Amino acid sequence: MTKQFQRMTLGAAVAAAVLALSGCATVGSDFKAPANVSETSFRHAPQGAASGARLPAQWWTVFGDETLNRLEQQALRDNPSVRIAAQRIVQAEAQLGLARASQQPSVNVNAGISNARTSANTSQGLALGGRSISGNNFSAGAAFSYELDLLGRVRRAVEAADAQALAAQSDRDGVLLLLSSQVATAYWQLRGLDAEMAILRGALDTRRETEELVNARFNAGLSNELDTSRAKIERANAEADLEEVQRQRNQLEHGLAVLLGALPTTTVLPAVAEAKLPQPPAIPVGVPATVLGHRPDIASSVAQLRAANANVGVAEGAFYPSLSLTGNFGFASESLGDLLKSGSRAFSFGPLALSLPVLDGGRNQANLNIAKSRYEEALANHQSKLLTALREVEDSLSDVQQRQQQAQVQSASREAAERAYLVARARYERGLSTYLDVTDAQRSALAADRAGVQIGTQRLLASVAVARSLGAGWSAN
Template identity: 70%
Template structure:
């Protein structure tokens, strides 16, 4: 009996051997890197600039243990990271579904039935007006397999694989964005702590000055206008203190949300008055060619482009014949005891079915046009993201450069303002000038001190922006093990 099915089996084997000889659609070619040799605002990083890399836990370059702890909490507890991890698992499961189409599907079935035919049908009358009844027991297995002659299934698997890579890159992008937000919020918080320390010192100085002026007024050595000016300056300093405290509360609430904690509970105590903001670290800078491989959003964009290219092949495969092979083997018997006997054996091989689309009212052609348009859209979107990434890097590097120069000049202003305040106070105490000169000098000194603290904060934020724009340390590493 097997000989009768030999031609079908040989045809199936031949078709399987031909599978893989042709693949619909064009093979994917990754888009080229930018042609610019180096970033415009980057400092000279030496001959090995292209190999410069930040560590996976890029925030450790700041050398702040509190920041390191906050980053780890965020990676472990932030709901956005957990959601991104689940999206990655979904994409990987979808890839498994697509890969299953490359292998035969085998199923096993069993059945028990009791039947009785009608004696009044043509069949029953042909049997002399008798009906047929009895039990039927069966057990068997069936196989079905689509022969991927043209590579349509392989293109579908390629598209699903690219989607899984894109989901992984999106997860890494969420991690990069989150770590950048945590670092930015943390340095904003410490910058506001520095301003609070300056304002507290200023408030204490203003209170002492007010007491001194009031004492001089009582002694007849000053006038009421000087007293009013002293009170105004003290009240302004106190009002500024409350405003900065309000800003700090908002930043602390945002930081608590980022690390997955309730904003109702205090997250970080204020820094010690003597604490100073650190100098920003030197962030290594690579060439634009390395940007495509570093930034997770660009890597995800390339993966999406690859998936769109594979979908064009899937759409082209609809124009070609599809070949499928089915078969089954099992046992069937009226008596359960005879189910395993040789006479109860039954099987079939085939048919080896071929399906060729002849007329579909233009559906396949429209699907192919749709897939090609989506690919072109993905290519244009990738170019847009690439230009945006280059702009972000240049913006961040420009900020680092200009903030450093601004800080150097502001230090000169801060020294001059402090000297002017000492001179104004000395002149007032000797009766050479009015208290108006002192208040003007106090305002200038306070503004210079606060501006210096703000510039130091902005320099730290610019360093964070550079790390984030360059892709930071988004590559998988020990620091990110908590989100796997």
Template identity: 90%
Template structure:
């Protein structure tokens, strides 16, 4: 009994010493996040913009549109891509659990019963006088195994799995951001077409009135058949334009239904009757270094870079010894009634197995080179994503500025075209000009009105693009 206690104490001492040694060093290098951009400000940052960017998590609420808010909530709840991204997080966390399990001892419990009989004609049986040995064997026990993480190879594997889980979470955030921006973009495109249809309906009504006027003048002998044909052509063109815009709206409505996770056949968004659009909100921008770190795609690439760095440590660990400890404890007896008696005890502590790679045909060396190359690829990929993010922010900010200036200039054109139409119609009614002047003025006024709505739509879409390019929903 004393010898058994000594062996157990010696084993425990060896285990404690190895654990202390494993805590002193770790293969690979600790991860250092790549440097962020050093730009002081964005090139197209609006004058007087605040240096701090503040957007609510539900960033689309800055538009103040209750219908848009409801659509966004429905999309985030029902769209299949959100569910796919959520399941990928579950998978990544499960992989992390598998990696962490390698840091813990493995303990199993077993029980068994067997009946054996040896041959009487073997050397053993002859030595026993030509007798065989037969009987029952009952056993119950446990087995223990544990890999001693001497140099942190397992810890690096856990670090890599943890980084992959963080990457999956960032990817999920990226899916939410992309989905919410697509819903907002499609919604404002729809509302833009609604406003354009309202303008076309008004233009169609105006052309009907004008056609009636021309026909009345023709019947009175004050006009000619060419003017009546032109009036009919203009009315038909306005009707055709209205049908074309309705076609475009139907397609956008179908696309919005898919984003909402609903059937296009069952989703109907009532058209707005107003021929105007709201002013775009002012999106707080902030500074490049502080804002771009919140973009989900950049957060994901940093996590991937961290995982690749940890995998280098895992590959380096293959060059060093690995140490594993096993043990067994249980009871065995020929009789079931005696199986749990003290005399039936059986246990072993060890072996403390050491495995050292000597020759592997260059496998470990190639694996290390592969891990380092993947890290360099991940680093280059992150730098590429960072530059793309900067470009997207600058593009969206430039769109906001230029669309605003374009709207100011176009409003002058719209007012002038409307005035020209009123003058041309008054002159035609007095017989001072031909109907050709009226049709030209009508076309110019309609084109100016439609251009104004299209620019207003683009300004709203530019605001959505700014929020999306900055990562949106940060605090």
């Protein structure tokens, strides 16, 4: 009994020493986040923009539109892509659980019963005088195995899996950000088309009135048939334009329904008879360095880079020894009644097995080269994504700036076109000009009105693009 205790004590001491040694070094290099970008302001940022301002988590609320708020909540709740991203997080966390399981001992409980008979004609049977051995065997016990993480190879594998789980979470947040921006974009496009349809309906009413006026003048002998034909053409063109805008609106509404997780046959946003769009909100803009912390796709890229760096350490660990420990304890007996008696005990501690690769045909070196190449690829991808993110911010800020200036110029054009139409119609009614002047003025006024609404819509869409490119209200958990 004392010798058994000494053997177990010696084994435990060896295991403890190896565990202590394993905590002294780790293969691979610790991850360092890529260098940050400069703190200078964006080229097209508004003057006097606060660098520390942030959008709220529900960033779309800055538009102050209750209908948009309701649609956003429905999309985040019912869109299938949100559930897909959520399941990918579950899968990544399960993979992390598998990696962490490698750090723990594996224990299996077993029990068995067998009946056996040896041959009397084998060398063993002949040595026993031509006899066979037969009987029952009952067993019950437990076995364990454990890989001692000498140089941190398993720890690096866990680090890689943990980074992949973080990347999956950031990817999910990226899906939410993209979805919310798509819903906002579709919503303001629909509202812009509603405003444009309101203008076209007003223009159609005006053309009908004008057609009646021209017909009355023709019947009174004050006009000619060419004027009546032109009036009919203008009315028909206005009707055709109205049908075209309705077609575009139908398609947009179908797309919005899908974003909301509803059937395309569902009417998700009834048309409104208003020809006025709200002014776009002011979106707080920070400095380029904040893009790293405010965009989920950049956070996911950093996590992927960390995972690739850890995988280099895993590949390096294959060059070094691996140490595993096994053991078992249980009972074995020919009789079930004697199974749990002290004489039926059976146990073993070890072997403490050391494995060192010597010749592998270059397999480990090839795996290391692959891991290093994947890290360099991940680094290049991260740099590319960062540049793309900064370009998206500059593009959207430039759009906001230029659309605002365009709206100011277009407002003057719209006022002039409206005045020209009133003058042309008054002159025609007095017989001082031809109906062709009225037609040209009507077309110019309608084009200016529609352009004004389209620019107003683009200004709202530019605000959505700014919010999305800045990462909206997202922040790392």
